[in-house]
Amino acid sequence: AQKVTQAQTEISVVEKEDVTLDCVYETRDTTYYLFWYKQPPSGELVFLIRRNSFDEQNEISGRYSWNFQKSTSSFNFTITASQVVDSAVYFCALSEGYSGYSTLTFGKGTMLLVSP
Amino acid sequence: DGGITQSPKYLFRKEGQNVTLSCEQNLNHDAMYWYRQDPGQGLRLIYYSQIVNDFQKGDIAEGYSVSREKKESFPLTVTSAQKNPTAFYLCASSPEQASNQPQHFGDGTRLSIL
Numbered sequence: 722a723q724k725v726t727q728a729q730t731e732i733s734v735v736e737k738e739d740v741t742l743d744c745v746y747e748t749r750d751t752t753y754y755l756f757w758y759k760q761p762p763s764g765e766l767v768f769l770i771r772r773n774s775f776d777e778q779n780e781i782s783g784r785y786s787w788n789f790q791k792s793t794s795s796f797n798f799t800i801t802a803s804q805v806v807d808s809a810v811y812f813c814a815l816s817e818g819y820s821g822y823s824t825l826t827f828g829k830g831t832m833l834l835v836s837p
Numbered sequence: 838d839g840g841i842t843q844s845p846k847y848l849f850r851k852e853g854q855n856v857t858l859s860c861e862q863n864l865n866h867d868a869m870y871w872y873r874q875d876p877g878q879g880l881r882l883i884y885y886s887q888i889v890n891d892f893q894k895g896d897i898a899e900g901y902s903v904s905r906e907k908k909e910s911f912p913l914t915v916t917s918a919q920k921n922p923t924a925f926y927l928c929a930s931s932p933e934q935a936s937n938q939p940q941h942f943g944d945g946t947r948l949s950i951l
Contacts, residue, residue, distance in 0.1 A: 730877070754937050764925065766880075766942040773937065812879060816937070824870075824895065825940060827879035 723748045725815050727828035734803050735836055742798045742831045744813030750774075753817045755789065755796045756825070760810040772796060803835045839864045841943035843928050848948045850915065850922055858913045858946045860928035866941070868934035869911035873897060874925040874945075883926075886911055887934045915948065923949050 724747040734740045746755065757769040770780065772789050780787045784801045800807055810830045816823045841862045850856045862869065868887050872880040882895030886905040900919025905911055911930075915922045925947050929940040 725879075756939060758942075764927075764945040764947075766927065766929075766940075768939040768941065771937065771939050823935070824882055824885060825880075827881075829877065829879040 723750075723753075723815050723817050723826045725813050725826055725828035727811075727813055727831050729831045730829070731832040731834065733834045733836065736804060737802050739799060739801050740803050740833065740835075742800075742811050742813075742833065744796045744798065744828060746794050746796065746813070746815045748794075748815060748817055750817045753815060756814040756816070757787070757796075757798050758812045758814065760812065760830070762809070766812065769798075800833075803833075805835050805837055808833055808835045841928055841930055841941055843926075843943035843946050845946060846944065848946055849951045850948060851951050853917045855914055855916050856922075856948070858915070858926055858928075858948070860911045860913065860943060862909050862911075862928075862930045862941075862943075864930055864932075864941060865908070866930035866932050867908070868931045868938070869905070870929040870931075870940060871895075871901075871903065871911070871913045872927045872929065874927060880927060883913065885934065 726745045753774045755772045758766040760766050786799045788797045810832045812830045813828045814825045816825050844859045870885040871883040874880050881897050883901050884903040886892040892903050902914045927945045928943045931938040931940045
């Protein structure tokens with residue numbers, strides 16, 4: 722069975738600090754996909770990134786970067802120079818690819834509070 | 838603009854009452870999903886549908902029902918059998934129900950008991 726663990730329930734930082742959100746996953750499949758979503762106070766989940774299990778390259782998009790390490794089953798998300806607008810709940814999710822059809826399993830989320 | 842519309846934004850249910858949450862998408866996506874979110878919890882899958890006139894139970898389907906008569910619509914009914922319906926409900930869609938497809942979400946409906 723697939724499982725996603727986000728051990729950090731809530732993180733508080735001051736603007737311009739760097740912050741890393743941890744995500745650890747469990748799966749028996751060799752083919753799978755990992756996702757990060759952002760949920761601002763408005764409630765809608767916003768897709769941030771998708772990574773497949775065969776691509777371990779780290780990715781950077783502006784102030785966001787992602788570190789995927791299969792050896793430790795982790796897919797961590799770093800925000801550099803955080804801003805107040807980054808305040809949100811962030812979810813990590815896993816989708817297994819063994820059957821072609823799959824559903825997303827979400828972690829419980831990490832609430833990030835960025836204060837001015 | 839293409840997207841997912843959920844309505845109403847807030848909904849109140851009386852004891853013994855069934856209520857229906859609306860979800861409409863104009864993204865031409867085949868797959869649609871309903872999730873429930875409780876405070877401090879991740880999203881849990883209620884029902885999903887790969888194509889019109891077909892749907893499958895998710896992890897917490899008891900007390901809920903759905904229909905998929907049109908591609909763009911996937912309404913969720915919270916029945917009186919659901920004893921703890923207070924939660925935030927999110928609808929999502931994806932081009933197909935494949936593992937590599939990111940899901941697109943609506944703004945959610947917050948359901949409370951009167």
